[in-house]
Amino acid sequence: MPSKMVQIPTTDGRADAFAAHPDHGERHPGVLMYPDGFGIRPVLREMARELAGHGYYVLVPNLFYRHGPAPVIELPEHIGAEARPAVFAQLMPLIEAHTPERVLSDADAYLRFLTTQPEVGAGPVAVTGYCIGGLLAMRTAAAHPGQVAAVAGFHGPVGADGPDGLQRLLSELTAQVHLGHAETDLTPEALGELNQALDAAGVSYTSEIYPGTVHGFTMSDTDAFNPSGLQRHWDRLLPLLDRTLANGRGSGPVNPA
Numbered sequence: 001m002p003s004k005m006v007q008i009p010t011t012d013g014r015a016d017a018f019a020a021h022p023d024h025g026e027r028h029p030g031v032l033m034y035p036d037g038f039g040i041r042p043v044l045r046e047m048a049r050e051l052a053g054h055g056y057y058v059l060v061p062n063l064f065y066r067h068g069p070a071p072v073i074e075l076p077e078h079i080g081a082e083a084r085p086a087v088f089a090q091l092m093p094l095i096e097a098h099t100p101e102r103v104l105s106d107a108d109a110y111l112r113f114l115t116t117q118p119e120v121g122a123g124p125v126a127v128t129g130y131c132i133g134g135l136l137a138m139r140t141a142a143a144h145p146g147q148v149a150a151v152a153g154f155h156g157p158v159g160a161d162g163p164d165g166l167q168r169l170l171s172e173l174t175a176q177v178h179l180g181h182a183e184t185d186l187t188p189e190a191l192g193e194l195n196q197a198l199d200a201a202g203v204s205y206t207s208e209i210y211p212g213t214v215h216g217f218t219m220s221d222t223d224a225f226n227p228s229g230l231q232r233h234w235d236r237l238l239p240l241l242d243r244t245l246a247n248g249r250g251s252g253p254v255n256p257a
Helices: 042-052 084-097 100-115 132-143 162-171 188-200 227-244
Strands: 003-010 013-020 030-034 057-061 125-130 148-154 176-182 205-210
Touching: 003 042, 003 100, 013 042, 013 100, 030 042, 030 100, 030 132, 042 057, 057 100, 100 125, 100 132, 125 132, 125 227, 132 148, 132 162, 132 176, 148 227, 162 188, 176 188, 176 227, 188 205, 205 227
Parallel strands: 030 057, 030 125, 125 148, 148 176, 176 205
Antiparallel strands: 003 013, 013 057
16 A cells, blocks of 8 residues: 655645555545644554555644654653653643644645645545544634535544634534544533534534543553554544545546656
């Protein structure tokens, strides 16, 4: 399966990103995959290749490219409890510097790049994300209602901006939504309030707590990893993409020029 690092022009420079797509010569629907705060690393490349194997062109950007190419900070092979304090001490200033204005400016650049790749078909795209990437995915979908047909967030802090911010975010969404929450991230009561807000905004969605999970459950290089939670994530994500992006498949052969 073809995969490579690419460079995306942005208003602030060039963002490095990982791209993967099927190896046959047709065009495929595009998916922008926002990583968690730890960024592009082997587990994200593996997940991107897994998704690409189902017939998608997958683009995983380095969120913090302004601070250097990925990996922006040095990560252990396994991000366990002992390593997390030192990792987060380096990571939090980068997250805090990644303002909503930067998020939306970068999202414009990522989607422009994604939709102009020769392997990507015409039609809408999808955005998915993990942890902070889940929030970025929702913001991207809200800012591009005519372009993003599906958005999914996993253990993502989608309510981070408070009730008013969440209402503004949801009011702009036209994409179909799936949110997979960790048990440690939301109480059933908080889930009910979130789902009421989705209902009030008229969003087509599924939103659920994944049983037995803690924050970060999709990431196999952390202590939070939950194999059944990861599988549930694929069981929800793949049908969402299949029903929303079908018209982006096979829209002509790739032009080798």
